[in-house]
Amino acid sequence: MSRYSRKPLFDEGQFQDMMNQLFRNLRISEGFVARQKAGCCGSCISYDIASKVKNHGKPTVFTTRQDDYSRGSVYLKFGFIHNSDSPDFEKDDAIAGRIIADVAKQVGLIVVWNGTGDQCIRVVATKELAIHEAKEDLKNAREYLKYHQSTPEGSDGREASIKYGIDKMATAEKFLQEIAVEEQAKEEEAQARSYAFID
Numbered sequence: 001m002s003r004y005s006r007k008p009l010f011d012e013g014q015f016q017d018m019m020n021q022l023f024r025n026l027r028i029s030e031g032f033v034a035r036q037k038a039g040c041c042g043s044c045i046s047y048d049i050a051s052k053v054k055n056h057g058k059p060t061v062f063t064t065r066q067d068d069y070s071r072g073s074v075y076l077k078f079g080f081i082h083n084s085d086s087p088d089f090e091k092d093d094a095i096a097g098r099i100i101a102d103v104a105k106q107v108g109l110i111v112v113w114n115g116t117g118d119q120c121i122r123v124v125a126t127k128e129l130a131i132h133e134a135k136e137d138l139k140n141a142r143e144y145l146k147y148h149q150s151t152p153e154g155s156d157g158r159e160a161s162i163k164y165g166i167d168k169m170a171t172a173e174k175f176l177q178e179i180a181v182e183e184q185a186k187e188e189e190a191q192a193r194s195y196a197f198i199d
Contacts, residue, residue: 008128010072015125019069021107022100022123026061030099033060033081040065042077055081059096072125073133076100079117093117114171131179134172141169 019036026032033055039045045062049055061078068074078100080092094117101111104123110130112122124130145165151158 008126008132010125010129012070012072012125015072016069018107018109018125019063019074019123022104022109023061025103025107026100030103031058032096032099033058033062035060035062037063037065037067046077050081057081059099061096061100072129073122075120075122076104077120097121112171112175114167114174119167119171127179130175134175137168138172138176141165141172145169 023034023036027034033049035045035049039048039062041064042062045064049060049062057080059078059080061076063074063076078093078096080096094115097113097115097117100121101113104111104121110124110127112124112130112134113119122130122133124133142165145162148158148161148165
């Protein structure tokens with residue numbers, strides 16, 4: 001048996017359509033500065049958006065040309081465009097994230113996110129693919145964390161790497177737990193309907 005389970009199939013065209021709808025809705029209905037596949041990297045597009053005065057005070061979301069839609073999942077970079085000395089920037093970013101997550105679900109995308117402003121939002125084409133990726137993330141994060149915890153204390157980047165591993169693992173566990181609760185609720189609902197039919 002292979003160490004890695006087979007990646008679930010998805011419709012790439014449908015995924016692109018859902019992404020287009022997501023960005024359109026965020027831009028038109030929610031007032032976001034929303035750019036898809038814009039700029040060579042996150043730093044460039046962030047600077048470009050923030051440099052325009054008309055964008056100040058607005059929420060933003062984007063992907064770059066480095067993001068590979070053919071995988072069926074992509075990370076959304078997001079936040080509010082505000083002064084660097086704003087005391088509530090993390091809270092503001094989390095608010096923007098919740099709006100993005102809600103709109104993504106409305107257009108049929110699966111959302112994997114820890115609910116904070118300091119982690120990108122992953123949107124996935126199908127639930128099956130999201131579960132597959134979350135399980136892979138969980139396994140890889142455990143190995144990553146084990147490696148960095150074994151490095152000497154005081155090593156460059158050790159604490160940041162450990163935090164990254166913990167956050168990655170927690171996000172995967174949170175999503176898989178949400179799916180388990182959802183499946184349990186569906187099973188109980190189906191049982192209730194079957195009992196009602198028998199009665």
